[in-house]
Amino acid sequence: MIRRLLHSIFAVAALTTGASQAAEELVTDISSHQIAITSRFSGTSLLLFGAVDWFEANVDYDTPTDARAYDIVVVVRGPEIPHVVRKKDRVTGIWINTEAARLKPIPGYYALSASRPLDDMFLPGEAEKYSLGLDQVSFEWDGTPPKDPDAYRAAVLRIMRANGLYTEKFGRLQILGETLFRTEIYFPVNVPVGRYEAHVYLVRDGVVVTHQSTPLSVDKTGIERVIYDFAKTRPAAYGVMAVALALVAGLIAGTVSRRFSH
16 A cells, blocks of 8 residues: 555656656665674675665556566676786796786776676667676776787786686576565685675666665774784885794794604
């Protein structure tokens, strides 16, 4: 009764303004807005879920489901991080770095989950408008670009995929009935620290009709936070301490080894 009353109110408002298009709103949330990295962190998954709230001026709520069909795309982007890409060549039987190029900051993490492949849901040019998909990640070179930029781009994408930091999953996002949807996003053990944004796009008739973003963060806690802050704020002192600890550990290991060898 309440839903039909709300529908009637919005229908009257739409007719009053001469609107003929359906209006949809997204209501989304995520199971946790913070990922804490501790010494036991081995990766984790977060559940992103939501609902589509329909306010339609010209479609009755008894309309069959296929007349109200839609798709959902979820993109989680991590902090922007610069990269140095090096090319190795074999010289006199030895593999050495022969060329390097510096990339301007790109997402340190990019995960896309969609109800079906992007080419099947979007009209031409629509995915590009919202930079959806790994092929839309912008690559800009800091300084002189490499001789073969496409090869370098492919190498970066391959490495990020292999490390689990760039993923695309189609058909894994579940649409439940006419309004509900859910998907899981995995964050690997090597996920970078920083601020993230989860973007949700509602797609209907090949175009994005509305979208919403939800913030989340990945941060170190406990002793990991102390060490991380020390390394960032005092890198020289951190380097000296790391070398000193390595020497002490080596001396202790050598002493123990000699004692048990006699």
